[in-house]
Amino acid sequence: MSNISDIIEKFILDAIKQDSEIDLSRNELANFFGCSPSQINYVLSTRFTLDRGFDVTSQRGGGGYIRLVRVNEDSVLRTVLNRLKEPIDYLGAKHILDNLVYNNVISEEESDILSLAVSSKALSSPINNENYIRSQILRNVLVNIKRGK
Amino acid sequence: MSNISDIIEKFILDAIKQDSEIDLSRNELANFFGCSPSQINYVLSTRFTLDRGFDVTSQRGGGGYIRLVRVNEDSVLRTVLNRLKEPIDYLGAKHILDNLVYNNVISEEESDILSLAVSSKALSSPINNENYIRSQILRNVLVNIKRGK
DNA sequence: TATAATAAAGGTCAAAGATAGTCAAAGTGA
DNA sequence: TCACTTTGACTATCTTTGACCTTTATTATA
Numbered sequence: 001m002s003n004i005s006d007i008i009e010k011f012i013l014d015a016i017k018q019d020s021e022i023d024l025s026r027n028e029l030a031n032f033f034g035c036s037p038s039q040i041n042y043v044l045s046t047r048f049t050l051d052r053g054f055d056v057t058s059q060r061g062g063g064g065y066i067r068l069v070r071v072n073e074d075s076v077l078r079t080v081l082n083r084l085k086e087p088i089d090y091l092g093a094k095h096i097l098d099n100l101v102y103n104n105v106i107s108e109e110e111s112d113i114l115s116l117a118v119s120s121k122a123l124s125s126p127i128n129n130e131n132y133i134r135s136q137i138l139r140n141v142l143v144n145i146k147r148g149k
Numbered sequence: 150m151s152n153i154s155d156i157i158e159k160f161i162l163d164a165i166k167q168d169s170e171i172d173l174s175r176n177e178l179a180n181f182f183g184c185s186p187s188q189i190n191y192v193l194s195t196r197f198t199l200d201r202g203f204d205v206t207s208q209r210g211g212g213g214y215i216r217l218v219r220v221n222e223d224s225v226l227r228t229v230l231n232r233l234k235e236p237i238d239y240l241g242a243k244h245i246l247d248n249l250v251y252n253n254v255i256s257e258e259e260s261d262i263l264s265l266a267v268s269s270k271a272l273s274s275p276i277n278n279e280n281y282i283r284s285q286i287l288r289n290v291l292v293n294i295k296r297g298k
Numbered sequence: 299t300a301t302a303a304t305a306a307a308g309g310t311c312a313a314a315g316a317t318a319g320t321c322a323a324a325g326t327g328a
Numbered sequence: 329t330c331a332c333t334t335t336g337a338c339t340a341t342c343t344t345t346g347a348c349c350t351t352t353a354t355t356a357t358a
Contacts (some may be wrong), residue, residue, distance in 0.1 A: 003326090005332085071292050081292060084284040134236070134242055139230060152343060212307075
C-alpha cells in the first residue's frame with residue numbers, strides 16, 4: 001500500500017476535496033515527494049481519468065501548470081458517456097443528443113450546435129490532421145448557425 | 150499562475166475595456182512591469198491578434214506609440230470564416246470563439262461547448278475515423294459541460 | 299534652409315529558460 | 329509470471345531576454 005503513487009493520489013484527492021478545481025505544479029510535486037516528474041503524469045493518467053470524474057489540462061513553459069477539475073456525474077450522463085466509449089455514427093449521436101435534451105442535461109441550443117459540430121460534413125476528412133478537422137468543424141457550425149437565426 | 154505575459158495581458162485588456170482604442174508606450178509598459186521591451190511585442194503578438202478581434206498598429210521614432218483597436222463587428226464573421234479556410238490549432242480557435250462572443254455572433258454557452266468540441270483532447274486521434282472522432286468529441290463535451298460557471 | 303547627425307521610439311529573431319509530456323526500459327511485489 | 333510502478337532520456341511548448349535592426353523626430357551644422 002505504500003507506493004508513492006498511492007500517496008500522491010491521496011494528497012491530490014485531499015487537495016481537490018474542497019475546491020472542485022486546483023492547479024498543480026508538476027515539478028514542485030515531484031520535488032515534494034522526491035520522485036521523478038513523470039511520476040506525476042503516471043498518477044494523473046492512472047487515477048485522475050475521465051471515468052473517475054476528473055479532467056486534466058495543462059500549460060507548459062514559464063508559469064506552466066497542471067489543472068485538475070472534478071467533473072459532475074449525473075446518471076443519464078454516465079450512461080451516455082459509457083456508450084460513447086465506442087465509435088458512433090451521426091444518427092446515433094443525434095439520438096443521444098435528443099435524449100439529453102429530453103432529460104434536461106443539455107439545452108436545445110446546445111444540442112443544435114453539437115449536432116452541427118459532429119455532422120458528417122464537419123468530420124469527414126481525407127486527412128487525419130487535428131487542425132484541419134478543427135477548422136472544418138468550426139466553419140460548418142458557423143456557416144449554419146447563421147442560417148438558423 | 151504567474152507569468153508576466155498573462156499579467157500584462159490582463160492589464161491591457163482592462164485598459165481597452167472602456168475605450169475601444171488605446172495607445173500604449175512599449176518602453177513605459179516594459180519599465181512598469183520590469184520586463185524587456187520585446188516582451189510587450191510577445192504579449193501583443195500572441196494575445197492581441199486579429200483572430201481575437203484586435204488590430205495593432207504602431208509608430209516608431211520620437212513620440213512613437215502602439216495603437217490597439219478592437220475591430221469592427223461587421224467584418225468579424227467574414228474575417229473568421231476566411232481564417233477558417235486554413236487549419237487552425239486549439240489556441241487559435243479559442244481566440245476566434247472569444248472574439249465571436251465579444252461581438253455577439255455566438256453566446257458564451259455556445260462558445261464553451263464549441264471550445265470543448267474542438268479541444269485537442271476531443272480531436273487528436275490515432276485513426277482517421279469519423280465515428281471514432283465523433284464519440285470522442287461528444288464525450289469530451291459532455292464530461293465537461295456540467296461545470297457551471 | 300537643406301542636410302547631416304543624433305536621439306528616441308518600436309520591430310525582429312534566435313537563444314536561453316521554464317515547464318510539462320511521452321515512452322520505453324527497468325524495478326517490484328503478489 | 330504478470331501487472332503495476334518508477335525512472336530517465338528525449339521531446340514539445342510556452343515564456344523571457346538581449347543583441348541588432350528600422351523608422352521617425354529632433355537638433356546641430358554648413
